[in-house]
Amino acid sequence: MKRYLLIFAIISLFFNGWIGSSFASEKPDYEKYGRIATAVVIEDYPGEEVVEYEYTGRQKLTETNVTDSFTFQVKEDGKPVTVVVKITHSLDNSKTLTMSVEEKQG
Numbered sequence: 001m002k003r004y005l006l007i008f009a010i011i012s013l014f015f016n017g018w019i020g021s022s023f024a025s026e027k028p029d030y031e032k033y034g035r036i037a038t039a040v041v042i043e044d045y046p047g048e049e050v051v052e053y054e055y056t057g058r059q060k061l062t063e064t065n066v067t068d069s070f071t072f073q074v075k076e077d078g079k080p081v082t083v084v085v086k087i088t089h090s091l092d093n094s095k096t097l098t099m100s101v102e103e104k105q106g
Helices: 002-020 020-026 031-044
Strands: 051-058 065-076 079-090 097-104
Touching: 031 051, 031 065, 031 079, 031 097
Parallel strands: none
Antiparallel strands: 051 065, 065 079, 079 097
8 A cells, every 4th residue: 555655656746747847826726625535535444555536526515615526446355445525615714624425335
């Protein structure tokens, strides 16, 4: 698991240096919440492999509140598990958030 995280970190640094230099101002605004969601999944499934990660969209709740959704594929004991993380936050105050983590069957 640590090896995969190290490989992912190296690839991310490479792409941030290569692509990020020309598109630095175009970072998606959900990036921070994707990092939070990833940290929670890694914490909830220690030692398990996170196979896939996908940002599945944003739902507007009010003028200032939105929910960003992320779907992860995790291998738990060699079996695939789908984990959906939803983070509700204010566009005005980036420090206020509510999070739900749900394991989907099938």
